[in-house]
Amino acid sequence: MKIHEYQAKEIFRKFGMPIPDGEIATSDNEVGKIAARIGKPVMVKAQVHVGGRGKAGGIKYAKDAHQAWELSQQILGMNIKGCIVRKVLITEAVEIASEAYIGMIIDRAAKMPVMMVSPAGGIDIEEVAATTPEKIMKLHVNPMLGLQNYQAMNLARFIYGDIKTARKAAQVIMQLYRAFMHIDASLAEVNPLITTPQGEVIAIDAKINIDDNGLFRRPEIEAMRDLNEEDPSETQAKDAGLSFVKLDGSIGCIVNGAGLAMATMDTVKHFGAEPANFLDIGGSSNPEKVINAMKIILKDSNVKAILFNIFGGITRCDDVANGIVTAVKELKPPVPIVVRLTGTNEDMGRRILEEVNLVATSSMEDVVKKAIELAA
DSSP states (O other), rough: OBBBBHHHHHHHHHOOOOOEEEEESSSHHHHHHHHHOSSSOEEEEESSSSSOOOTTTEEEEEEHHHHHHHHHHHTOOEEETEEEOOOOEEEOOOOEEEEEEEEEEETTTTEEEEEESSOOOSSSHHHHHHHHHGGGGEOOOTTOOOHHHHHHHHHHHHHHHSHHHHHHHHHHHHHHHHHHHHHTTTEEEEEEEEEEEEEEEEOOOOOEEOOOGGGGOOOOHHOOOOGGGGGGGHHHHHTOOOOEOSSSEEEEEEEESHHHHHHEEEEHHTTTTTSSEEOTOOOTTOOHHHHHHHHHTTTTTTEEEEEEEESSSSSSSHHHHHHHHHHHHOOOOOOOOOOEEEEHEEEEEHHGGGGGGEEEEEEEEHHHHHHHHHOO
16 A cells, blocks of 8 residues: 555654655645744655656745745646545745655565665655665665664765764665554655755655555555545455556456466466556455456456456356356456366366356467457
């Protein structure tokens, strides 16, 4: 789950990180009042769940409250990469002496969180990694021991030569680590972490992504979800208990099990087509999940064929077949459907599918080829 910059800053502030004064606004009148309260030059920052806000004109400097009011009229309602700007963050403009990067993600291969720092802040860390990887320092953190003060200091010294500045940065790095671990984040970063001419270290930007699997114990974090910023299909899938990720292809995939879903998408690509989605109905035998999956798939106008790939274990093939039959009768899909059924009650499932003139195969290769052929 993604959250907005202003929400990430609220979290960071709770952990003691130095954050500029600021408030969120949803109208130009609110912008003017907030900027007047701050009483200094401000930044007007669009709040959307996409990058490139600055390049798109969604981040502007305002010398006073009146200019902030004027600029907000341009930014509110702006479309940035398909996201409509409904909120802007009005935050104190801070004089910048230097820019750095600090961030933390989960390294799944190492099975540990990894802290990354760089003196090259203010630009995408991916660009730094590609062009000047020597400017990035990484540290895998043992989750049993946690980030130690000396480790944070080593990271800070990589960014700053001045010992006083490094000490302040080390404290911010420790605070970032604590926030990351406490809220079950999958990513937390400050880009840029800046120094002022007076030697202060301040986080003027903030980004946090949350691991969805941890939301059940973080209701205060889930309350930050902005449904306006999420794909409606992914929201619908989550509410229906489905794992769904929209892609750009034409073959709609409905599969039971994440591993089989990945293998199905790989097979589609192997034979020259592109999957339209990742959709895992899980191990449940509830036919309602199949119906919900079909409804979500059919909302995508790019889908030219629907491919069911079911390996029956806990999931029974006859229950999936009943779901397919109900969905076909109820939704009357305008695109062809192909089905692979193998495993528990597959013979019964095939007989059920005959009711809507569908023939199931047991070969994954054959069903993928057929879907691609019908989608052409």
